[in-house]
Amino acid sequence: MSVTIVPVGLLQPLVPGGSTVLSDAAGKTVSEVLAELQIDSDLVAMVLVNSRQVPKDTVLSDGDTVKLIPFVGGGRR
Amino acid sequence: MYGYGGSILRVNLTSGEIRREPLPQDLARDYLGARGFGAYLLYREVPPGADPLGPENRLYISAGPLSGLLVAGAGKCDITTKSPLTGGYAGASVGGLLSAELKYAGTDVIAIEGKAPRPTYLYIDDDRVELRDATAYWGKGSLTTEKALKEALGESFQIATIGPAGESGVAYACISHDFGRQAGRGGVGAVMGAKNLKAVAVRGTRSIPVAQLERYRELARGMYAACKAAPGLEAWQKYGTAGVTTWANEIGAFPTRNFRSGFFEDHSSLSGETMRAAIVVTDKACFGCPSPCGKYSFVRKYGVHVEGPEYETTALIGGNCALSDIEDVAYANHVCDELGLDTISAGNAVAFAIECYERGIISKADTGGLELRFGDVDVVCALLRQIAAREGLGAVLALGVRHAAATFGHGSEAFAMQVKGMEMSGYESRHAPSMLLSYMTCDVGAHHNRSWAITYDIARGRDAVTPDKAAKVIELQHIRPLFDCLGACRLQWVELGLDLGHYAPIVEAITGVPRTWEDLLTISERVWNLTRLYWFREVPGFGRAWDAPPPRTYLEPVETGPTAGKRISREDAERLLDMYYEQRGWDRDGRPTAAKLAELGLADL
Numbered sequence: 001m002s003v004t005i006v007p008v009g010l011l012q013p014l015v016p017g018g019s020t021v022l023s024d025a026a027g028k029t030v031s032e033v034l035a036e037l038q039i040d041s042d043l044v045a046m047v048l049v050n051s052r053q054v055p056k057d058t059v060l061s062d063g064d065t066v067k068l069i070p071f072v073g074g075g076r077r
Numbered sequence: 078m079y080g081y082g083g084s085i086l087r088v089n090l091t092s093g094e095i096r097r098e099p100l101p102q103d104l105a106r107d108y109l110g111a112r113g114f115g116a117y118l119l120y121r122e123v124p125p126g127a128d129p130l131g132p133e134n135r136l137y138i139s140a141g142p143l144s145g146l147l148v149a150g151a152g153k154c155d156i157t158t159k160s161p162l163t164g165g166y167a168g169a170s171v172g173g174l175l176s177a178e179l180k181y182a183g184t185d186v187i188a189i190e191g192k193a194p195r196p197t198y199l200y201i202d203d204d205r206v207e208l209r210d211a212t213a214y215w216g217k218g219s220l221t222t223e224k225a226l227k228e229a230l231g232e233s234f235q236i237a238t239i240g241p242a243g244e245s246g247v248a249y250a251c252i253s254h255d256f257g258r259q260a261g262r263g264g265v266g267a268v269m270g271a272k273n274l275k276a277v278a279v280r281g282t283r284s285i286p287v288a289q290l291e292r293y294r295e296l297a298r299g300m301y302a303a304c305k306a307a308p309g310l311e312a313w314q315k316y317g318t319a320g321v322t323t324w325a326n327e328i329g330a331f332p333t334r335n336f337r338s339g340f341f342e343d344h345s346s347l348s349g350e351t352m353r354a355a356i357v358v359t360d361k362a363c364f365g366c367p368s369p370c371g372k373y374s375f376v377r378k379y380g381v382h383v384e385g386p387e388y389e390t391t392a393l394i395g396g397n398c399a400l401s402d403i404e405d406v407a408y409a410n411h412v413c414d415e416l417g418l419d420t421i422s423a424g425n426a427v428a429f430a431i432e433c434y435e436r437g438i439i440s441k442a443d444t445g446g447l448e449l450r451f452g453d454v455d456v457v458c459a460l461l462r463q464i465a466a467r468e469g470l471g472a473v474l475a476l477g478v479r480h481a482a483a484t485f486g487h488g489s490e491a492f493a494m495q496v497k498g499m500e501m502s503g504y505e506s507r508h509a510p511s512m513l514l515s516y517m518t519c520d521v522g523a524h525h526n527r528s529w530a531i532t533y534d535i536a537r538g539r540d541a542v543t544p545d546k547a548a549k550v551i552e553l554q555h556i557r558p559l560f561d562c563l564g565a566c567r568l569q570w571v572e573l574g575l576d577l578g579h580y581a582p583i584v585e586a587i588t589g590v591p592r593t594w595e596d597l598l599t600i601s602e603r604v605w606n607l608t609r610l611y612w613f614r615e616v617p618g619f620g621r622a623w624d625a626p627p628p629r630t631y632l633e634p635v636e637t638g639p640t641a642g643k644r645i646s647r648e649d650a651e652r653l654l655d656m657y658y659e660q661r662g663w664d665r666d667g668r669p670t671a672a673k674l675a676e677l678g679l680a681d682l
Contacts, residue, residue, distance in 0.1 A: 008308040008309050008312075009307070009308050009309055009574050010574070012308075040535065040536070041327070042324075042327070042328045042535045043532060043535055043536060044324070045320065045321055045324050046312050046316065046320045046321070046323070046324065046349075048312055051311075052350055053312070053315075053316060053320065053323065053348065053349050053350040053353075054323075054350070055323050055327065055345065055348075056323075056327055067312065069309050069312045069313070069320075070309070071532045071571070071572075
């Protein structure tokens with residue numbers, strides 16, 4: 001019962017080790033998981049679950065791989 | 078000259094005279110290329126007060142020092158002229174293969190003046206340059222014309238063309254290239270049409286001299302390797318700009334029903350994933366691109382192909398006209414592309430007309446019996462065709478929403494979403510002060526590409542109206558338009574995170590002229606101030622009032638979605654301008670001070 005979270009680029013340092021496997025994320029939405037990881041949801045440009053783009057209110061399932069794509073050069077910093 | 082085609086090709090359509098002159102070294106030194114060349118030549122050569130659609134206006138089609146070289150994304154071409162939409166500076170950027178081909182034909186700038194006595198196209202095959210009869214193509218759509226010219230001349234020619242909207246003088250007609258790429262904004266296509274110039278066809282077979290060949294090759298390989306290794310490449314390539322549709326709705330920035338809202342309830346049916354699954358056939362790249370964001374689509378419901386829709390089209394034709402079927406949006410995109418209409422301004426014009434109708438400001442007597450309503454693709458396409466033909470209601474809408482509001486009256490100015498006469502692109506900004514400031518101060522009107530600062534608002538607090546926001550807008554207004562001087566695409570930086578440190582060394586290796594990143598930014602600031610001076614010269618009474626946001630942004634809160642209830646007060650908008658002018662070294666009316674001009678080498682202007 002696990003979900004793999006793979007932050008990309010600028011988001012990587014926000015998750016220790018660069019990616020993480022969450023054992024209790026199934027049944028939660030992407031937004032809820034982002035909040036738990038203290039990642040600002042509004043700065044995540046795209047969320048891909050199993051290589052398909054989804055909205056952040058998508059409920060995650062066991063075995064999902066979640067890739068988080070940030071904006072980079074848009075004036076974030 | 079290393080890195081350049083080496084010449085300005087001057088074409089007088091009135092007299093038929095064609096001549097080449099060497100590219101001045103000091104022009105390359107001080108203005109770098111493309112956007113810089115266009116801005117300088119426009120200021121110096123087009124007489125003050127010129128009619129944008131008169132023969133004295135000129136059209137500059139320019140490549141940059143990176144164009145046509147093995148540099149990631151080096152496929153951008155600049156088109157500069159005096160805008161028939163705004164009366165001020167117009168600089169439009171188009172991708173594809175045009176600027177590379179220009180360079181291979183030994184040309185950095187095509188400077189077009191006068192007016193041809195009959196429909197004409199400009200034929201360039203290296204040194205063979207001719208004005209040819211285009212009567213057979215006049216009246217034809219942009220996509221049809223490009224195909225026909227490719228069939229007549231050969232696939233190796235690159236074509237830039239206008240459609241019926243450019244011929245009829247629609248103030249936001251675009252110049253089209255590579256079957257769906259557009260020099261979209263400011264009405265550059267109308268200027269071409271007013272000159273009886275239907276198309277430019279160019280083929281070049283030369284190489285571009287490079288100063289430090291081995292260093293260039295090494296740096297170029299490094300750029301491509303960095304792009305290919307970027308962890309975001311897969312996602313950005315799969316969805317292109319359409320990938321941000323979902324995000325724009327989640328943060329309440331998606332223009333909906335003429336910017337009444339920042340959230341479209343049916344946005345999932347327009348998302349990048351929906352589009353990819355429903356209509357995308359393949360990816361499509363510009364010259365030298367390692368991350369092809371163009372999506373070539375087939376719209377089964379209508380039996381047509383289209384490149385896109387890009388995010389901006391989905392925002393302005395989709396959400397802003399409340400179309401909830403990606404196939405309808407893609408079809409309207411195709412209609413705009415064939416007619417030669419900028420989808421951003423056209424989407425605004427259609428949505429503005431529908432809101433005027435809903436409010437009873439216009440009626441069936443004005444629309445020729447057409448019942449205008451949001452969410453109806455037939456209404457959208459009917460209005461697009463009327464606009465291109467400048468018939469019926471389209472005759473008013475064809476000159477932009479500022480003109481339409483002045484014509485319709487009854488308070489419609491408040492929801493004409495424009496700055497300086499240019500319609501606003503795809504970010505509802507009532508909860509994003511630095512994005513709103515970006516629109517207010519952009520040098521062509523309410524366009525996003527000079528400063529896309531909305532993520533800065535999110536990162537720093539969306540309510541904050543603070544000096545750092547003005548500083549960020551200024552910083553971006555120097556970085557992003559610098560790409561338009563270089564002739565390169567900014568998306569490798571924006572999306573893939575390609576380090577900006579790649580650019581100065583490769584410019585130096587190609588041109589042999591020592592440059593730091595700061596040197597390049599100074600050129601960009603020089604160009605920014607020059608375009609500002611152009612506005613002051615050309616528009617009577619120009620000043621602070623021209624930087625005001627559309628009244629809707631301060632009079633009406635966002636109606637629905639995550640930003641519901643938000644607005645930016647007029648006082649806050651004025652505070653942002655004060656901060657911006659002060660940091661730019663401009664006076665309280667927004668005019669560059671003598672000290673700033675001297676600092677930038679513009680003291681004689």
